[in-house]
Amino acid sequence: MYDGFKAPMTxxxxxxxxxxxxxxxxxxxxxxxITLTQYQEKKVVDRLVMELKNNDPDIRxxxxxxxxxxxxxxxxxxxxxxxxxxxxxxxxxxxxxxGQVGGEKAEDxxxxxxxxxxxxxxxxxxxxxxxxxxxxxxxxxxxGEMTLTDLSRGQIIKERQEFxxxxxxxxxxxxxxxxxxxxxxIAKKPLRKYIY
Numbered sequence: 109m110y111d112g113f114k115a116p117m118t119x120x121x122x123x124x125x126x127x128x129x130x131x132x133x134x135x136x137x138x139x140x141x142i143t144l145t146q147y148q149e150k151k152v153v154d155r156l157v158m159e160l161k162n163n164d165p166d167i168r169x170x171x172x173x174x175x176x177x178x179x180x181x182x183x184x185x186x187x188x189x190x191x192x193x194x195x196x197x198x199x200x201x202x203x204x205x206x207g208q209v210g211g212e213k214a215e216d217x218x219x220x221x222x223x224x225x226x227x228x229x230x231x232x233x234x235x236x237x238x239x240x241x242x243x244x245x246x247x248x249x250x251x252g253e254m255t256l257t258d259l260s261r262g263q264i265i266k267e268r269q270e271f272x273x274x275x276x277x278x279x280x281x282x283x284x285x286x287x288x289x290x291x292x293x294i295a296k297k298p299l300r301k302y303i304y
Contacts, residue, residue, distance in 0.1 A: 117147050122155055129159070129170040141170055145177045153178065157186040165195040172198065176205025184214050191217060191227075200230045207234030214238065222265060235265060 128140035144152060159171040160183075172190055175183035183205070190202035203221070206214040215238045221231040 117149055117152060122152065126155065126159055126167070130162075130164040130167040137166070137170065141174055141177075144174050148178060153180045153182055156180075157183050160186045160190055165193075165198050168193065169195070169198045169201040172201040172205045176201075176208035179209055181209050181211070184210050188214060188217055191221060196226045199227045203227055203230035203234045207237035210234065210238050219265065232265060 125140045125144050128136045129144075131137045131140070144156070153175070156171045156175050159167050160175075162168055162171070168190065172187055175187065187202045187206050187209070190198055191206075193199050193202065203218065206218060210218070215235055218231045218235045218238070222228050222235070224231065
């Protein structure tokens with residue numbers, strides 16, 4: 109269907125590619141994603157941003173993916189609301205796309221989502237990519253040092269991750285207690301050693 113030939117983007121072609129983003133056939137969906145990623149035109153970006161509000165979750169997910177792959181900074185404001193989508197795959201796709209194109213605003217929202225059970229890891233990865241991109245831009249501009257704000261955000265991410273690990277441990281202990289499971293042995297040393 110799309111054989112690598114880059115035809116001029118017409119409204120008819122754009123409509124067909126957008127409809128293929130929600131196609132039942134995975135091959136057609138994949139080809140539409142690949143083809144749309146190659147078009148860096150404003151009307152394609154605008155249409156994809158508009159499709160982020162589509163009723164079909166496959167179209168929303170794929171539009172977010174394509175906007176991330178295109179590196180379209182204009183898509184940030186359209187992608188942020190998808191972080192609260194009812195479909196977890198759409199939310200993860202939005203996280204990943206924001207990791208590619210997001211700025212300060214996306215970074216702040218993603219930091220708050222790191223503790224989310226479903227997309228916390230995607231949000232953490234996205235924040236990491238944003239910080240890496242910011243650091244690379246600073247090095248390119250000659251001021252290769254991370255700012256105090258960047259360092260504190262990195263520390264916040266690390267502390268939240270440690271907190272979540274501790275919270276998971278506490279929850280598992282609480283579940284064990286409420287099920288009346290026997291407690292874990294404190295030491296597995298023989299008792300004879302402690303008897304005189």
